[in-house]
Amino acid sequence: MKKYVQSVVIVLATIVLMAGLSGCTKEGPVEKAGKKIDKAVEKAGDQIEKAGEKVQDAVKDTQK
Secondary structure, three states, rough: HHHHHHHHHHHHHHHHHHHHHHHHHOHHHHHHHHHHHHEEEEEEHHHHHHHHHHHHHHHHHOOO
């Protein structure tokens, strides 16, 4: 009986691990949307940085 319980536990643990690993490989719509949002935020940050540099350059030019 003890050997049977150990076998069942091993089989269940294997199934859980396999299900968990297979879930990690597929990218769902939420993950895709998250990546798009990340890219948009990154692009916006780059544009803000460029605008800040232009403002700094303009300030330097007016101080000359």
